[in-house]
Amino acid sequence: MTFLTQLEDVSLQQQGTAPSFALSQRGRSGFELLGSVQKFSSGTLRPLAEESFVATPEGKALSADHASAAPVRSERERIAAAKALCASDNVFRLERFIQRYVAEQNFNHGIPAIEERRAEFRAYEAAMERGLLGTLDIDVDVVVPSYYDRIEWHLEPGGWDGYDLYGALFAFGVGPYVFSHGGYAAVAVGDDIAQQRLNTIRQFPKNEYARIYEPGCGGVSTLKAVHTVFPDAALHGSDLSPLLLRNGQKMASRFGFSVHLRLADSATDTREADESFDGVITYALHHELPPKANRALFREMYRIMKPGADIVISDPPPFRAVPLFHAVILDWDTEHREEPFFTTALHDSLDEMLREAGFDAVESYAIGHGQYPWITRARKPLKLAEAA
Numbered sequence: 396m397t398f399l400t401q402l403e404d405v406s407l408q409q410q411g412t413a414p415s416f417a418l419s420q421r422g423r424s425g426f427e428l429l430g431s432v433q434k435f436s437s438g439t440l441r442p443l444a445e446e447s448f449v450a451t452p453e454g455k456a457l458s459a460d461h462a463s464a465a466p467v468r469s470e471r472e473r474i475a476a477a478k479a480l481c482a483s484d485n486v487f488r489l490e491r492f493i494q495r496y497v498a499e500q501n502f503n504h505g506i507p508a509i510e511e512r513r514a515e516f517r518a519y520e521a522a523m524e525r526g527l528l529g530t531l532d533i534d535v536d537v538v539v540p541s542y543y544d545r546i547e548w549h550l551e552p553g554g555w556d557g558y559d560l561y562g563a564l565f566a567f568g569v570g571p572y573v574f575s576h577g578g579y580a581a582v583a584v585g586d587d588i589a590q591q592r593l594n595t596i597r598q599f600p601k602n603e604y605a606r607i608y609e610p611g612c613g614g615v616s617t618l619k620a621v622h623t624v625f626p627d628a629a630l631h632g633s634d635l636s637p638l639l640l641r642n643g644q645k646m647a648s649r650f651g652f653s654v655h656l657r658l659a660d661s662a663t664d665t666r667e668a669d670e671s672f673d674g675v676i677t678y679a680l681h682h683e684l685p686p687k688a689n690r691a692l693f694r695e696m697y698r699i700m701k702p703g704a705d706i707v708i709s710d711p712p713p714f715r716a717v718p719l720f721h722a723v724i725l726d727w728d729t730e731h732r733e734e735p736f737f738t739t740a741l742h743d744s745l746d747e748m749l750r751e752a753g754f755d756a757v758e759s760y761a762i763g764h765g766q767y768p769w770i771t772r773a774r775k776p777l778k779l780a781e782a783a
């Protein structure tokens with residue numbers, strides 16, 4: 396489900412895109428507290444910890460080596476040394492404690508808060524099943540890769556499909572009250588992820604696209620942004636989570652646009668025809684895949700893209716693109732926010748993977764502060780006859 400950030404906006408209720416009932420006062424205030432604490436941690440404590448880090452002779456030397464064109468230490472060595480130095484600073488430790496605390500409390504507090512309104516949310520979701528637009532193809536046997544199933548991503552109990560009301564939890568709790576402040580993972584404090592998605596979609600180089608595909612589309616928050624920028628494009632996506640796909644179709648229908656969604660491993664077989672898409676968008680996907688799966692996914696995207704089609708990617712910035720202290724912050728998610736491939740992905744290069752898969756015009760750059768969103772984009776070459 397998409398993250399609504401303005402629940403108080405009555406026009407959303409009139410459109411039927413927000414519920415007319417509210418969380419209990421206790422449920423709401425608990426979420427508000429988590430949002431405020433996270434904002435204080437990333438907006439106030441983190442800059443203090445960074446100041447202390449770069450003020451030490453070792454932090455200064457490591458940061459200079461990291462920024463150098465010919466560093467003495469490897470990227471892994473620099474980050475390991477910087478991590479050890481940060482861990483000796485109590486402000487850094489408090490800031491990280493708060494990040495972990497909020498990430499856990501989003502569920503420890505959030506699930507009971509949603510449970511208080513279970514009957515209302517179930518009825519709200521059931522009402523959304525009427526008049527669905529687009530298609531949903533999930534009654535198929537898909538081999539779920541072993542790396543996907545055993546992870547409680549972002550500390551979500553049971554993983555993406557672990558709780559039937561995760562859609563409501565994110566759309567009406569964590570999204571508007573906690574994530575809307577930014578200041579978690581790669582999202583800088585004060586940044587709005589909904590706006591970042593729109594800015595990312597605007598990186599498509601052409602003015603029109605007939606068919607756009609999103610692998611790992613989840614609850615279609617990004618396809619919703621695609622629809623805003625390219626209202627005439629047909630939108631297709633796949634994911635391994637039946638719950639997210641179901642919620643995605645319901646939410647898209649409520650917002651009045653069609654999506655065509657399939658349960659599929661986007662890395663191995665999207666079940667889409669060769670050369671059938673003009674554009675591919677990926678958002679917050681590659682850091683959740685092991686390197687082999689990323690390489691396979693780019694080969695699969697290449698297969699389904701028409702010659703001349705564009706791919707636009709938003710994923711956290713590689714370590715090489717950010718200051719060393721920031722690299723330590725990003726690296727922390729791997730061990731502490733159940734993101735097993737975060738570190739590997741940020742050492743890697745999506746640019747190289749795209750070239751290996753056959754893409755050209757590969758480029759990567761930041762469009763926001765803190766180097767996020769970090770965009771990588773490329774094009775499938777035209778066939779020789781078409782290029783001539």
Ligand SMILES: C[S@@+](CC[C@H](N)C(=O)[O-])C[C@H]1O[C@@H](n2cnc3c(N)ncnc32)[C@H](O)[C@@H]1O
Pocket residue numbers: 540543555610611612613614615616617633634635636639659660661662677678679680683684688
């Ligand atoms: C962080 S979420 C991002 C969702 C969506 N792209 C968005 O912008 O909201 C990552 C998504 O990738 C999906 N995913 C991970 N590995 C996948 C795979 N091999 N095939 C399809 N989907 C996958 C997850 O189920 C999850 O929905």
